[in-house]
Amino acid sequence: MTVRPFPPQRRHTLFFLDQIRDFSPVFLGTEVDATAIGASRDAARRDGRRLSVVAHVVHAAAGVLRKHPLANAAIQGRLDPTVATFDTVSAKVTLDRTLDGHRVVLATVIPELEDASLADVQEHLDRATAADPDTAPEFAGIRALGLAPWRAALERFREAAAQLHNRPAVTGTFSVTSLGHRAVDGFHSVGGTTITLGVGRILDRPVARDGAVAIAPVMRLSLAFDHRVVDGAEAADVLTEIKDALEEGPR
Template sequence: MTDEGGQLPRQRRHTLFFLEAVRDFAPVFLDTEVDMSRVLAHRAAAAEREGVRYAVSAYVLRAAGRVLAAHPDANAAIQGGPRRPRVAHYPFVNGKLALDRTLEGRRVVLGTVVPDLQDAELSVVQKHIDRVRDGDPEVLEDFEGIRRLHRLPWAEGRRAFRQAAGSLASRPHLTGTFSVTSLGHRAVDSFHSVGGTTTTFGVGRILDRPVVRDGQIVIAPVLRLSLAFDHRAIDGAEAADVLTEVKEVLESA
């Protein structure tokens, strides 16, 4: 039996409000392959030495934070139509990480913003991820705004979300200056996502693939990393620089 007259679960309201708010985004999509040999070696050594299991997304957040600090136009936010666009540049790099969580019995996407990634150490990034990933979304302060939004009537919640998302001053603290989203825990090789920021990195799974090293074909763990960028804010050449430099940071970890 289908529920043709049912209402959308209120736990997903923030997702719909977000999708409405990013309609002006002008997306272009890039992707590359990253040899993750050094990342996985570092990850294994840290697990043995420190008892810490670093998430792949932590490495991507840290790498992108350092790269975007050198690309202020890619770390900016744009607002408004072609007649009167406004651009804000930020002296810090905040990364939004999308998480698959359960809130009030409903599986939803929740985002957490990891601040000051321009100089954050990997351990600090991982501690933030652990706290939000393992904490209870029903009580975590990080998601109080989302819970409050769900309690509001539809029209009032929609208006409140649009007001918050429309502020260039508050946006980097709500949605980050860039985004990372990962489906690499499942059988997803690559995907492209629009995170509402000038750049969004999509992280797929790591698989053994043939690569060329020193003229020889070898098998290495390869990550397919995508980048969606807002063409209103930057052009393809700079977006390609950003993706290439993130790849280089990860491969030299």
């Protein structure tokens, strides 16, 4: 057996898991016919552009959450809780990166999605993916947490996470996380926001169409919601409308 200190490069993940202990998550799931997503990606490739599945999910979810302000919200406090509904929609998207030689989960926040096109979303994701976690300014806060004394780093993280007015810029107003690049059909995750979407892989599956069995590309999409903020019916509306938007294709 080998015992070693907890790697400082992953402190932010440990602090995050401590911060979301108050969450009361409930999990929903659906299947999305990904034919329209595939057609959109193919059209982009013919034009020499790249559009990821995650970009489609972020763009579709942002449009839906604009119509559901109660789900585009956050809660704070136990004895005298307050709920903030945000005037802007922003997405926290997780990234699988390497920081100082350690494989870690990092995140990028895409701001002001109410005014963003699908191409804008993809451009932001491309910049975040290309950024070097060891030097890029957007990851400086994570690097600082790893260098600071443990208690000071924890308090710094808690203070930043506790400020409701900073949530859209720091944690996003909703989260998207994907493991669809591997053989993962579906999963559920709590992303620190009232709504978190989990994206699985797209796989050809048998589906019923017009009373007959056909083969279509299907993506399993999950939604975790904080029951302290919204109820199941509202969350079900959000997930259903995101599914509908993805199946209709980007506008």
